[in-house]
């Protein structure tokens with residue numbers, strides 16, 4: 001059978017889609033070049049926000065017409081949404097034929113053979129050993145180091161749909177890294193819901209990074225996501241000492257208000273968070289810091305929202321992923337009687353975005369005149385006469401050049417900047 005995978009959500013899903021491709025290839029199926037030539041269409045989905053789920057349901061509804069022309073055409077739902085509402089969707093007229101949860105991808109071949117319609121059991125031991133992911137990008141690689149989450153932030157659905165935290169064995173991670181580097185991938189991101197709590201038989205995340213930094217060859221090493229409560233001094237030292245570990249950290253703050261942080265069950269205070277930022281900036285010069293923020297959490301007063309804006313002004317993030325609060329049924333925050341009207345959430349979100357745009361522009365403009373190391377990933381979106389890539393500190397850079405530069409490292413001078421792109425030569 002020819003299959004086509006459409007992936008939504010975070011990089012963890014990108015990485016899982018690569019695993020799914022590996023499982024299907026091993027079972028004798030082939031990747032289709034496009035949906036038109038596919039016999040099976042798999043949607044690897046995200047449940048973090050309502051909007052993400054609606055988008056996938058819209059896409060499935062657009063694709064189910066194919067069953068008329070191709071009666072054997074199958075639609076499979078994978079990932080968080082499968083785990084959360086897949087069984088229900090299977091019972092209604094959505095067009096979905098099979099539903100497979102995050103710990104059940106090994107069962108895909110038998111499910112496609114018609115042995116069952118769904119597989120949704122959590123398996124806290126499943127870390128997909130002995131599988132070689134099929135990298136979907138020639139230049140950027142993702143290596144999953146852990147799966148699941150134990151933190152239960154009150155707004156987040158992840159622990160309910162991805163199960164409990166478990167760390168992958170060091171040997172498997174090392175092998176994945178060596179394969180990726182051998183394939184010429186030069187920018188590798190280690191993935192986990194909370195990489196700072198990686199622990200494999202006593203091997204901590206900082207020590208894991210030190211070991212991976214010693215693999216021979218040129219490559220950049222990144223990691224997401226760090227939880228502020230678990231960000232240790234040792235990790236900061238490793239970031240300082242290890243040449244391949246990039247000068248960038250994504251450290252979700254979510255809110256700058258102490259009461260809201262408590263209600264979110266984040267496990268840190270703003271003071272603790274700020275102290276971590278100061279330490280990072282002291283020890284890793286020029287480190288870029290990015291974050292996630294939520295506007296309009298249940299019960300958030302105007303003053304509490306202002307505290308988040310103040311935190312943004314104080315910390316001056318290089319970039320912030322801003323979201324309005326989205327109720328996820330099954331989470332604690334969704335049961336709160338203090339839900340804010342959509343209009344308030346949207347208005348606060350817009351103020352957050354506007355502020356961050358100003359800060360990002362200032363940060364990006366501060367790069368003008370500097371020479372930055374750019375790993376060229378592709379043509380720029382706007383012109384085939386330009387290529388684009390990322391700096392070590394995770395800023396998008398465009399520079400003039402042709403296809404011959406794609407996949408190479410360039411040292412480029414920053415001539416100008418927008419609030420999202422460095423313009424270089």
Ligand code: SF4
Nearest residue numbers: 149151152153156158
């Ligand atoms: S750390 Fe919190 S926000 Fe992140 S995945 Fe776990 S529960 Fe969700």
